[in-house]
Amino acid sequence: MAKDKVVVQYNQLPRPTFRWMKVNHLDLEPLAQKSVPSYTPAERHTGDAAVSFYTGRQVPDLGDFQGSNEKDLNKALDESNTGCAVTVGAGQKGAVWLDYTVSAAVPQITGQLTIQAGDHSDLTVYLIFDGDAAGGYVNFLTYVKTGEQAHVKISKVQLHGHHVRHVEHRYADAGKESTIDYVSAEIGAKAAIVYYKTDLMHDESNFNSQAMYLGNDDQIVDFSYWVPTKGVKTNTDIVTTGALLDTSKKYFRGTIDFLRGGKKAVGSESDTCILLSPNVHSISVPLLLCKEDDVVGNHASSAGQIDKDKLFYLMSRGFNEAGAQLIIVESNIRPVIDKLGDTDLENKVLQAVREKMQFCYKKGDCHAKCTQRFPHLD
Helix, strand or coil, rough: CCCCCCEEEEECCCCCCCHCCCCCCEEECCCCCCCCCCCCCEEEECCCEEEECCCCCCCCCCCCCCCHHHHHHHHHHHHEEEEEEECCCCCEEEEEEEEEECCCCCCEEEEEEEEEECCCEEEEEEEEEEECCCCCCEEEEEEEEEECCCEEEEEEEECCCCCCCEEEEEEEEEECCCEEEEEEEEEECEEEEEEEEEEEECCCCCEEEEEEEEECCCCCEEEEEEEEEEECCCCCEEEEEEEEECCCCEEEEEEEECCCCCCCCEEEEEEEEEECCCCCCCEEEEEEEECCCCCEEEEEEECCCCCHHHHHHHCCCCCCCCHHHHHHHHHHHHHHHHCCCCCCHHHHHHHHHHHHHHHHHCCCCCCHHHHHHHHHHH
């Protein structure tokens, strides 16, 4: 009898639903994690932000947080080859840029990033993940702690090549009347897997996440969110939007958990996906859990092909089909890209999106047919 196939489970729903629906987690074949030398990312910072690099574990106890995968999380905690601490004191303001690059010399990065913002502070952290290598693996933990009335924004651009598996565990603890913002562009990697848990345990704390993606080939993009909400008048806003090409897959699992005591909390989540091929796969599970009466929760999900009327309108104005599709996809993801807050990063993402969209018309068995219809793409 053949042995059962070994798989690794990522991004488990905090409250699983029926197993036959096959949406509770993502199954992937295990990928060997190698021992690699210590690594220091390229870094620059401005303002009052302080940056230091360390070895070992400097992340506090995370309670029941298990990240995207408990085994990978423990490796990021106990076996990291890069650690970075970013801090701003009370009333201070600053910005930090960190660039993590996979290469033949460093094919795998297992890292930690701790971000701590004092009361009434304002901090922006720009994270860039790029590069490619055979057997590439990024296993990364981000820990965020904010003081009272602090603001932390993390803008992430992920542009890995197609040999890399990118796994990220994001834990955040928002202080009273503080705001934590994530803006993410997930463009590259063979599989991009991100798990968010943000605790809103203090009154009037806020969590906002906006993410865009563009999948091609057999790429997998998986977003999972868990937001336990116990503070009074908290606010949660989660938005993911993107498009899928070829045979790529996208998963969205969003759980806003209104706990007892979190009166007048507001939470919303939405997931929008443009399907550019009949062979793509989009799974969306927006969940609202509620133990408190006096709350407002909204969730929405949509997936479908490009509206033919929009396509016809643009083509009637002189664009070919490929150009019209690119305009529609860009209009859908551009609001997220524009909020990255760094012109160079925004341009990199737009360039990567355009190259991916163009590449889909130039490859495979359909190349001859496509170039006959769209000769400028040849």
